[in-house]
Amino acid sequence: MTARRAALAALLAACAPTARERAPMHAIPSPVARGALPPIPFVDGPLALDVVYPPEGASIPPVPRTFVFGSTGSGRARLWIQGVRVPVAPNGAFLAFLPLPPDGVWRLEAERAGIRQRVERRVRVERPAVLRSTGGLEVWTETVEPRGDWALPEGAPLAVGVRASAGADAVLRLADGRELPLEPRPAWARVEGFGPERAERLAELADYRGLVPAGAALRGAALVLRRGPDRLVVPLPLRLELWPAETAWRAHVLGRPDDGQALATPAPPPAAPYHWLWPTGTELVVTGRREGAWRVRLVPGLEAWVDTAWVRRGLAGAAPPSAVGAVRLQPDSEAVVLRVRVERRVPFHVEADIRRVRLRLYDAVARTNWAYEGPADPFVAGLRWEVGPGPTVDVVVDLAEPLWGWRAAWTSDDALELRLRRPPRVDPARPLAGLRIAVDAGHPPLGATGPTRLREADANLAIARRLVRLLRADGAEVVETRPDTTAVPLTLRPVRATRAGAHLLVSIHNNAFPDGVDPWAHAGTTAFYYHLFAADLARCLQRALVHALGTRDLGVARADLALPRTSWMPAVLTESLFLMLPDHEAALRDPAVQERIARAHRDGLLAFLRQRLGGGPPCAPAPVTRQAPMPRPSRPPSGPS
Known part of the structure; x- marks a missing residue:
């Protein structure tokens, strides 16, 4: 189990209500306002106890509570899990949020008309890998860094760290006997992504951190913790390949097979969002490697990490900073093209807001004398260049009309062309007429499954087909990235939308929770x-x-997701309902609700077009739904007799 999951488990344990505070399952209301979704239809089939989650042998983090859901086959059935009475929905579905069983075995019993069925589900509860001394010192061994395969020039800085008992003296003992002290910092467990961010101080633990130069002495190094007479030694799980000092390699972006782009992160893998998108031909300076990713130097003090499969390493040695020459804007019917002359195809970053685009060229120096705005254009308000921090050059385009998208490519004569897409011209009376809309039915592969085994991919497709019909009736041309049940690779979907020249992209999804998150408290x-x-x-x-x-x-959020990363058009991924809630799943089976969700997507697209292109109000948050207070139990529910 990773350190992040262990920390999540610790925080959830600290925030979990006690059994006395927890309402019984049948008393917890759905987050949907009363009457907003249709009632769950009644089903009275034979008793058939089916546990959808967790599957047999599932690996569960050590959270205090988690969910179990599935179906009994009948709305007349009664159900107990671990001896706790669990409500059964009219269609036989159930969802429980209960403490993890100490022995890792969920025991379910259902009864209908005198017939009983029992099912057991065995799960493996993950525990943090902890090394303890006889005196009580402990180290979370999976937090020890660095670990795995690394390649670095000698002397390059390397972060060292570990989560361990608070109040200890921690050092990195090198193979030559030298000891480098590590600084203690407070240890925090954080929960992000569902509901408000929460943080809990782990008072008995501390994070010990330091920065050391890469060298031969790291081979065989160990972390040493001392507290009084107690001592704990943990070998550094590092396999280090040393390059001569200041070693660098030139490399060229090959890109992914689907779109020719390489995506780079600001921190080493595995857990970092993509921040840079580079087209085929971009030249990089490689200064290290870790577990299948190259470390790329952008400017001194700023690095990126990119998958080794997307880059071809070339000659040894780094090139001098690239000179940036003339910049110019060249209009065409679809876009205004920002053309930047450079000596070398350096990496870059595009920051694109509605009315301003900033192109930052790394490892570059300004030799720019001419900045051509070109002929007067209603889309453009101004063009300028600036010297950025470090050896960088910024080119800024101010826009008089809203930006609709961008994409970048290298030309055969080593110029970077950044196409800035104009807003489409629409009929105010029929805003969708003539526009090309990409509709993505999320999944497969992957996707959630509901208590009665409704697959998210099927629900998404049903909604998408209804949305396609509505859009075509309003005069739009529709690009379906997944028109049927055939699985479409995730990376191919935005490529289809971009190649078709879509003006908008919406990816339709329905949500699910990770273990340990209360589904009633956070659904929406x-x-x-x-x-x-x-x-x-x-x-x-x-x-x-x-x-x-x-x-x-639950509001809107910026997230590093494949479909919203599409840059040639405004692109959004929606999560309408939570498939694991019985009333949400039943609603998603209802053709009338599918139609309601599809119409809401159509209405949202119309509102955006009216707002963005003039004449429409801003899309403020919807009024807050008021709910009845949660009732409190008078006594705990009893088990089966």
Whole structure:
């Protein structure tokens, strides 16, 4: 289990209510306002106890509570899990949120008309790997860093750290006997992503951190903790390949097979969001390697990490900073092209807001004398260049009309062309007419499954097909990234939308929770964007969905997701309902609710177009749904007799 999951488990344990505080399962209301979704239809089939989650042998983090869901086959059935009475929905579905069984075995018993069925589900509860001394010192061994295969030039800085008992003296003991002290810092467990961010101080633990130069003495090094007479020694799990000092390699982006891009992160893998998107031909300076990723130097003090499969390493040695020559804007009917002359195809970053685009060229120096705005264009308000921090050059384009998207490519004569897409021209009376809309039915592969085994991919496709019909009726041309049940690779979906020249992209999903998150406390509706110029589209879709469904408004969020990362158009991923809740799953089976969700997506697209292109109000958050207070139990539910 990773350190992050262990920390999550610790925080959830600290925040979990006691049994006396917890309402019985049948008394916990759904987050959907009363009457917002149709009642769950009644089903009275034969007793058939089916546990959807967890599957047999599932690995569960050590959270204090988690969910179990499935179906009994009948709304007349009664159900107990671990001796606790669990409500059964009219269609036979159930969802429980209960303490993890100490022995790792969930025991379920269902009864209908005198017939009983019992099912057991064995799970493996993950525990943090802890090394303890006889005196009580402990180290969370999976937090020891660095670990695995690394390659670095000699003398390059390398972060060292570990989570261990508080109040200890921690040092890194090198193979030559030298000891380098590590600084203690407070240890925190954090929960992010569902509901408000929460943090809990882990008073008995501390994070010990330091920075050391890469060298031969790290081979065979160990972390040593001392507290009084007690001592604990943990070998550093590092396999280090040393390069001569200041070693660097030139490399060229090959890109992914689907779109020719390489995506780079600001921190080593595995857990870091993508921040840079580089087209084929971009030249990089490689200064290290870790577990399948190259370390790339952008400027001194700033590095990126990129998958080794997307890059071809070339000649040894780094090139001098690239001179940036003339910059110019060249208009065409679809976009204004920013053309930047450079000596070398350096890495770059594009920051694109609605009215301003900033192109930052790394490892570059300004030799720019001419900045051509070109002929007067209603889309452009101004062009300028600036010397950025370090050896960087910024080229800034101010826009008089809203940016609709961008994409970058290298030309054969080593110029970077950044296409800035104009807003489409629409009919105010029929905003969708003539536009090309990409509709993505999320999954497969992967996807959630509900208590009665409704697959998310099927629900998404049913909604998407209804949305396609509505959009075509309004005059739009529709690009379906997954028109049927055939699985479509995730990376291919945005490529299809971009190649088709879509003006908008919406990816339709329904949500699920990770273990340990209370599904009743955090269920609702949300929409995700990646690029700033797509944030208003997320807000408009979010408002329309919350208004149509009456769900809790979880708000919009920026997230590093494959479909919203599409840069050639505003792109948003929606999560309308939570498939694991019985009433949400039943609603997603209902053709009338599918139609309601599809219409909400259509309405959100219309609201965005009216707002962005003039004449429409901003998409403010929907009014908050008021709910009845949660009732408190008078006594705990009893087990089966």
